[in-house]
Amino acid sequence: MTTAQLPPTLPQVSWSRRHLLGLEELSAEEIRTALQCSAYFARCSASGEPPRPLLAGKTVANLFFEDSTRTRSSFSLAARRLGGEVLDFHASASSLSKGETILDTARTIEAMNVDALVVRHRTPGAPHLLAQNLQASVINAGDGPHEHPTQALLDMLTIQQHRGRIEGLTVALVGDIAHSRTARSNIWGLLRLGAHVILCGPATLVSRRWEALGVEVSYSLDEILPRCDVLNLLRIQFERQQARPFPSVREYAHLYAMNRQRLQRARPDVLIMAPGPINRGVEITADVADGSHSVILRQVTNGVAVRMAVLWLCLCVAAGESG
């Protein structure tokens, strides 16, 4: 399936989930549905035609307990471009500082007739707790190092747009697997759709335990490079690390940065992806980030389409309003 084959009309899909908490819980069929709808909204945006106001009358609250620019903005634009209202909740200015629990904060927001809460929290499972206790939809926008499902969906949509498929491709996630919710969500989604997944990075950041899931673990980017269709270069999340897991940034870059030399040894049609924000010179050099293999900005564009799809599926389709 490619976006070009999709009809220009809103796809007829079935979807029963009110919440999107992670990709681990989704079936291959559900992931395909989410990608199909995402591709539709990506085509709408690319065509310049305004999308139908599918979220008119609905309110989406951004409930971010960790700072974010791109994810929050992406959800916000997605909801508003579909005609929804967006309520931005700034955790630092919030009642939490007055001793309120996260669940009371969420219930209060929900009580203002809010239809969906987009939640980012440093604690794994925080969105799940809310989902169990709210009538509103809960969309996980990142729960600590656990899951970040819309990020993985936009990564997969980008692969699908450029390769026409995901099944059978070899996708390497390179870098800080240990702290990366993006990695976890990608692993579940890619495996479900039949990709071969390689986790690559320093031993301190990549555990052999992942092999039990059916992924390959490698400590040498140079070794796996020629086999990869896609390289997804994760950020070194300095802000999540207590002790530095490698001797120096320079050594990390020496072993794992995607640079011109490595690109020459990669497949000629390799896709270079990164969830961003990128550290130029650390996980990727400037020429590769800006080069013809890079689809980093396409990922950002797709992010809005994916969030449109997820909000529409969870708020409308799951409620029987298929548009």
Added chain:
Amino acid sequence: MTTAQLPPTLPQVSWSRRHLLGLEELSAEEIRTALQCSAYFARCSASGEPPRPLLAGKTVANLFFEDSTRTRSSFSLAARRLGGEVLDFHASASSLSKGETILDTARTIEAMNVDALVVRHRTPGAPHLLAQNLQASVINAGDGPHEHPTQALLDMLTIQQHRGRIEGLTVALVGDIAHSRTARSNIWGLLRLGAHVILCGPATLVSRRWEALGVEVSYSLDEILPRCDVLNLLRIQFERQQARPFPSVREYAHLYAMNRQRLQRARPDVLIMAPGPINRGVEITADVADGSHSVILRQVTNGVAVRMAVLWLCLCVAAGESG
């Protein structure tokens, strides 16, 4: 009057005030009008039908000099759901840090063709100062410990929805009366509509001087409990207190927290209210907050309806645009 008896059409009301600064200045008739309109908007929201864009072409600025999540969000949603534009002004990022006076800040915002300023400020009377000097409507969203009129209106709307009336009911405001603008606004509004009001709390937080207004003052929750139709449990506002006005939180909770034991000695139809954010285990225990007598989340829902009503009355009806 109950909401069920209201017609589904926008009520025909008369209202002449451009500003809502407090309930002390309102007549019983004006308060009834505000509640009648609030009940209408509450019905609209509950029905799921989009309300008419009564504020289309109007701009409402949130001018909060104190942090707030729920009140700011509630006003914001109220204005936007009626088709208005909302301008969010963050005091910390503002020109105030460059030496500008509050009045110059407000006049500057007004000069951008802003129709209403929703103002929260720690100084009692700050919204009144602005109202005297602006053409725009000024809505008091809390001025220090003085007034918080929309909070009291939403409390009264909630009582009315559940009891069908306010006249003749016994309503206790429990806790930190001294620092509470919610208490002050409730006192004016409830007395005007003929309720019996009891102020209950430690002597350091409840002054006998209130008796001159016609309210009852009590230092024992257990004593008044069997007589109350409504208990409105105010937050202990630790952030407003210089010296701690009681020996310990534990002693406060022992004497004044609403818990299961006290609930059993209350009237079987007692309403448990709290302006939030609640301190679970301080003024209210978790089981009571989440129990069948609690209407705390209904208060939040009603808050949006009350703010729709107040904005419509002050911006449209007072200007001769009755919809």
Added chain:
Amino acid sequence: MTTAQLPPTLPQVSWSRRHLLGLEELSAEEIRTALQCSAYFARCSASGEPPRPLLAGKTVANLFFEDSTRTRSSFSLAARRLGGEVLDFHASASSLSKGETILDTARTIEAMNVDALVVRHRTPGAPHLLAQNLQASVINAGDGPHEHPTQALLDMLTIQQHRGRIEGLTVALVGDIAHSRTARSNIWGLLRLGAHVILCGPATLVSRRWEALGVEVSYSLDEILPRCDVLNLLRIQFERQQARPFPSVREYAHLYAMNRQRLQRARPDVLIMAPGPINRGVEITADVADGSHSVILRQVTNGVAVRMAVLWLCLCVAAGESG
């Protein structure tokens, strides 16, 4: 040309610039076009009629790396009143703290199908760097002490509304010329339209080098006062100064503040302007700021109209969508 002579219909203009980076680069004809459109939008707002949704389907991102209330709000209202979506980017909460470059941040925002970036940055030339690397329109909302073109346009629109012309008028910019982007943009714009420009202030804040451009430099407000049609009183930007450039605020006010005594020696139709936020008692006394010669709040009102015009010109007219 005055606003009264403008037709009530959207003017037919030609405009080819996607970006507005400064007034230095604009021709007299371009400045006149921008002012003509601004006057049109000012008339729309004054008439109370909602403007046509010329920016429907377009997204404007505010990318402010320096705090701002009025300029950000003004752009935000301008875009939304024309039907555009606004994305507010808070630099402090952004990916910049994660090591992202400003260009990567801007490209990421652009990739979300954003049509214009309104940029404020402390580094002169930062918006120009972005303009060279983005497809989206870049509007300079202040780059350090360099340019602030929409501020100068709103100043000129205000003069034109009150005097009917700019050519031949004597306009004094008083105060902190050295640190003022408002001064620089005004100089370019006013000279281009044929005004006589006087820069007036302490020698530490006004350089004789400006004379090479064809402006007059004076260190005595009292000396130039009787000749001026317009006095634009710049803020002393204490926050931009390392060493204090004059002995005391009191001495500055003694020599350069516009007060009642000076007003009596000024031309009877002198216009008193200030970009704000004003320091009452420093560059202007309260009675003059609030007096009949002051057009300070009109400047704020015109600011929204100018930003509507600039967004429409750069996003629509330059792209061949003339409305």
